[in-house]
Amino acid sequence: xARDRERASFVAxxxxxxxxxxxxxxxxxxxxxxxxxxxxxxxxxxLASSDLPSTVEALRRYWxxxxxxxRLREAEPPKPMAAAAPNSPSTAAMSPMPAPMPASVPxxxxxxxxxxxxxxxxxxxxxxxERLVNFWSNHFCVASRKGPMLRTVAGAYEREVVRPHxxxxxxxxxxxxxxxxxxLAYLDNNVSIGPSSKVGQRSKKGLxxxxxxxxxxxxxxGVEGGYSQADVTALSxxxxxxxxxxxxxxxxxxxxxxxSPERHQPGPVRxxxxxxxxxxxxxxxxxxxxLARHPATARHVARKLVRHFVGDQEPAGLVAxxxxxxxxxxxxxxAVSSALVGSDEAWRAPPAKVLPPWDFLVxxxxxxxxxxxxxxxxxxLSLFGQPLWNVPFPSGWPDxxxxxxxxxxxxxxxxxxxxxxxxxxxxRNVPRLADETIGAFLHPETRRTIxxxxxxxxxxxxxxxxxxxxxx
Amino acid sequence: xxxxxxxxxxxxxxxxxxVASAVIPRVSIAAPGRDPRFLFLFLRGGLDGLAAVAxxxxxxxxxxxxxxxxxxxxxxxxxxxxxxxxLNPNMPFLGSLFRNGEAAIVHATASPYRERxxxxxxxxxxxxxxxxxxxxSGWMNRLIGLLxxxxxxxxxxxxxxxxxxxxxMHGPAPVVSWLPPGYxxxxxxxxxxxxxxxxxxxxxxxASYEKALELNxxxxxxxxVEKVVAEAMKAEKPRGAALFRYSGLAAxxxxxxxxxxxxxxxxxVGWDTHAAxxxxxxxxxxxxxxxDAALEGLAHAMSPVWKDTVVVVATEFGRTVRMNGTAGSDHxxxxxxxxxxGGVKGGRVIGDWPGLGEADLYEKRDLRPTTDLRAVLKGxxxxxxxxxxxxxAEIVFPDSASxxxxxGLLA
Numbered sequence: 001x002a003r004d005r006e007r008a009s010f011v012a013x014x015x016x017x018x019x020x021x022x023x024x025x026x027x028x029x030x031x032x033x034x035x036x037x038x039x040x041x042x043x044x045x046x047l048a049s050s051d052l053p054s055t056v057e058a059l060r061r062y063w064x065x066x067x068x069x070x071r072l073r074e075a076e077p078p079k080p081m082a083a084a085a086p087n088s089p090s091t092a093a094m095s096p097m098p099a100p101m102p103a104s105v106p107x108x109x110x111x112x113x114x115x116x117x118x119x120x121x122x123x124x125x126x127x128x129x130e131r132l133v134n135f136w137s138n139h140f141c142v143a144s145r146k147g148p149m150l151r152t153v154a155g156a157y158e159r160e161v162v163r164p165h166x167x168x169x170x171x172x173x174x175x176x177x178x179x180x181x182x183x184l185a186y187l188d189n190n191v192s193i194g195p196s197s198k199v200g201q202r203s204k205k206g207l208x209x210x211x212x213x214x215x216x217x218x219x220x221x222g223v224e225g226g227y228s229q230a231d232v233t234a235l236s237x238x239x240x241x242x243x244x245x246x247x248x249x250x251x252x253x254x255x256x257x258x259x260s261p262e263r264h265q266p267g268p269v270r271x272x273x274x275x276x277x278x279x280x281x282x283x284x285x286x287x288x289x290x291l292a293r294h295p296a297t298a299r300h301v302a303r304k305l306v307r308h309f310v311g312d313q314e315p316a317g318l319v320a321x322x323x324x325x326x327x328x329x330x331x332x333x334x335a336v337s338s339a340l341v342g343s344d345e346a347w348r349a350p351p352a353k354v355l356p357p358w359d360f361l362v363x364x365x366x367x368x369x370x371x372x373x374x375x376x377x378x379x380x381l382s383l384f385g386q387p388l389w390n391v392p393f394p395s396g397w398p399d400x401x402x403x404x405x406x407x408x409x410x411x412x413x414x415x416x417x418x419x420x421x422x423x424x425x426x427x428r429n430v431p432r433l434a435d436e437t438i439g440a441f442l443h444p445e446t447r448r449t450i451x452x453x454x455x456x457x458x459x460x461x462x463x464x465x466x467x468x469x470x471x472x
Numbered sequence: 473x474x475x476x477x478x479x480x481x482x483x484x485x486x487x488x489x490x491v492a493s494a495v496i497p498r499v500s501i502a503a504p505g506r507d508p509r510f511l512f513l514f515l516r517g518g519l520d521g522l523a524a525v526a527x528x529x530x531x532x533x534x535x536x537x538x539x540x541x542x543x544x545x546x547x548x549x550x551x552x553x554x555x556x557x558x559l560n561p562n563m564p565f566l567g568s569l570f571r572n573g574e575a576a577i578v579h580a581t582a583s584p585y586r587e588r589x590x591x592x593x594x595x596x597x598x599x600x601x602x603x604x605x606x607x608x609s610g611w612m613n614r615l616i617g618l619l620x621x622x623x624x625x626x627x628x629x630x631x632x633x634x635x636x637x638x639x640x641m642h643g644p645a646p647v648v649s650w651l652p653p654g655y656x657x658x659x660x661x662x663x664x665x666x667x668x669x670x671x672x673x674x675x676x677x678x679a680s681y682e683k684a685l686e687l688n689x690x691x692x693x694x695x696x697v698e699k700v701v702a703e704a705m706k707a708e709k710p711r712g713a714a715l716f717r718y719s720g721l722a723a724x725x726x727x728x729x730x731x732x733x734x735x736x737x738x739x740x741v742g743w744d745t746h747a748a749x750x751x752x753x754x755x756x757x758x759x760x761x762x763x764d765a766a767l768e769g770l771a772h773a774m775s776p777v778w779k780d781t782v783v784v785v786a787t788e789f790g791r792t793v794r795m796n797g798t799a800g801s802d803h804x805x806x807x808x809x810x811x812x813x814g815g816v817k818g819g820r821v822i823g824d825w826p827g828l829g830e831a832d833l834y835e836k837r838d839l840r841p842t843t844d845l846r847a848v849l850k851g852x853x854x855x856x857x858x859x860x861x862x863x864x865a866e867i868v869f870p871d872s873a874s875x876x877x878x879x880g881l882l883a
Contacts (some may be wrong), residue, residue, distance in 0.1 A: 071797075073747075073800070075797030075798075077538065077794075213606065405677055410681045411685065414663065418656075418662070445673050458662065461658070462666060462669065465666055467669075467673050467674035471674070
């Protein structure tokens with residue numbers, strides 16, 4: 001019994017956590033499962049600070065910034081320093097002095113948000129909450145590669161769309177996501193125009209199905225969820241007019257959701273066989289409500305959660321059970337998360353998932369007390385292919401067990417870890433560190449390997465590269 | 473980070489990261505006796521084509537480009553190409569290839585994309601589609617799918633090395649990727665100890681790790697990395713150039729091998745020159761110098777197979793013709809593409825020159841595109857790799873039936 005609890009305490013900090021901080025195991029030992037369940041409190045996901053501007057404020061600063069950059073660029077080109085004769089060799093060499101550019105607001109805000117998230121996850125005592133934030137942020141991902149506006153608001157998007165709803169209703173997170181300027185811009189809905197709408201008839205522009213399709217394929221029903229192209233087109237038509245007020249908007253506060261009737265495709269739409277009457281923004285909202293409680297959505301979400309937390313080998317029955325909870329509670333994500341944490345299968349299944357780069361950074365930081373700073377953390381994430389809030393595709397980061405164990409990643413990771421160990425090993429007792437943080441999951445062979453290492457630095461390198469540390 | 477390794481990675485990110493992806497199919501469609509290799513080098517950020525290859529003979533050039541113009545004579549003069557164009561003086565290696573007839577320049581070329589977003593512009597180039605749309609695979613992957621279908625995939629097939637694959641290479645065909653090292657390599661002994669541990673505890677990690685070691689040896693091993701970094705530190709040239717040369721060397725070493733990849737891509741960033749562009753002595757000048765060094769490294773490593781190699785260099789869009797208020801240029805439309813290799817019929821600047829007069833410009837601000845980038849790529853795929861026209865228009869570049877392959881790029 002004691003051994004089971006011992007093992008469970010390590011499951012708690014790894015499978016349902018962000019890696020153990022020193023002493024974390026001891027605090028969990030009496031009731032690991034209860035300790036994780038106790039983290040799942042309605043407001044536990046929130047992250048706010050006076051340094052972190054809201055979406056509206058971030059966009060206001062962004063627009064001021066781009067207006068200033070535009071003004072500078074459109075200014076009279078600076079004259080070369082000396083009036084050189086035409087064709088003289090000096091014209092090209094004497095680059096004119098450019099006007100000083102203002103500090104980049106997208107970069108400043110990105111950095112502030114990045115550090116706030118990292119600090120939270122390095123120090124949190126409710127790591128399962130943060131794991132769920134990361135999961136849902138990836139489910140409803142946006143990417144700053146779309147452009148500087150996305151980089152400006154991606155952090156605020158996560159704090160305003162994901163964090164408040166991590167233990168709320170799925171429908172509310174879905175709706176919040178689709179109303180947010182970040183998602184509307186990322187998946188082009190702000191440029192989608194109903195062909196028969198006032199603007200559509202005038203401009204001959206039309207539908208952009210990007211958001212409509214991804215809501216069906218990625219956010220709700222899933223790719224095998226039984227929808228057709230006609231459903232995509234219909235949802236996209238219902239979403240026309242969904243945008244946000246810009247800097248010079250005639251109506252609405254800049255940076256907030258704005259429904260524009262002149263862009264909205266008039267008429268009823270039919271999605272999954274059900275007709276939704278002509279309306280304004282409420283037309284798509286009604287579709288969302290139905291999508292959010294559709295059995296395919298429940299199954300899609302349940303399966304994704306199980307694969308994320310347990311592994312590609314889904315324990316039989318667990319997905320079905322979470323699906324049932326999702327449907328019975330109208331998508332109450334606290335109930336669904338609790339069912340996952342409360343399941344015996346999730347506590348029994350062997351470690352499977354290789355840590356993604358973000359989680360690797362956080363886990364090493366928690367284990368060794370490394371206070372990762374933006375520059376180095378950001379560089380590591382880029383190098384290992386997981387820059388924060390910058391997924392390559394709307395489908396989010398890959399989540400297969402071995403997705404982050406590609407050959408060159410491992411070799412490069414070894415080099416990076418060796419550098420990290422050089423700075424952090426000191427005279428640590430690495431075998432004891434392993435016992436305290438990996439414990440019951442430390443393979444005897446791994447333990448022997450690190451015991452045999454001639455220096456703490458080499459021992460720590462091997463420990464951080466060991467399957468026991470890399471898989472959870 | 474330690475200072476040394478920090479600067480290695482630091483220089484690379486400052487100058488632009490470089491990722492190479494590669495597949496290793498045996499190309500069997502092309503003519504017997506040939507073993508063609510093809511590399512697509514993607515310049516992300518929007519290359520100022522008028523600063524790379526300057527139309528100094530255009531009567532409107534100086535007036536239109538004032539402040540970003542290259543000199544015709546003197547120490548910063550461009551490298552003469554023909555009666556109209558000079559090459560940026562930071563690219564002497566490309567200049568020598570051009571003189572040897574191994575580099576052709578296609579000017580005023582653009583993908584079908586006509587807006588000005590990097591994100592969408594890169595997606596269009598990478599997807600090979602006729603415009604912005606839903607994308608799940610890249611044209612290079614679909615090309616590989618056609619090439620690999622008749623032959624076994626080489627020993628390394630299915631290997632995915634490195635961080636993230638570019639969209640160009642996404643798709644069902646097996647792809648290998650490789651990333652130049654960013655940290656000093658650990659000692660061989662430590663590597664082997666980890667291999668033993670993986671073999672004993674986690675066979676899946678062991679298999680992946682063994683592939684990494686194998687590929688690492690194929691690239692030339694870590695000794696060369698250390699040497700290059702050491703040389704870069706004392707080099708007179710910008711260190712970025714020396715490191716890019718290394719990346720070119722390493723990718724070239726891999727591609728030149730008998731069992732190496734035949735189709736590969738690399739990306740460079742750092743072309744988004746909105747401010748203080750400095751086409752000769754400034755930021756862009758240094759970036760072009762690095763590109764030239766990467767090409768030199770590549771050509772050097774691939775010299776044994778150079779006659780069967782074609783390298784295409786392209787970007788997502790060009791830049792505004794006129795200099796902006798911050799001594800840079802903004803997102804534009806047409807730019808240049810380079811076609812390089814031992815078998816290329818080079819020494820030519822190809823394409824209808826649209827001119828730089830006020831009325832010639834696209835939307836009164838950009839170089840007007842006269843050659844579709846897909847025509848260049850289709851020409852190479854057809855004449856170098858032997859892919860038939862129908863499949864090029866249907867599979868590799870859908871929506872491109874009306875875009876004729878540019879023929880005659882190869883000698």
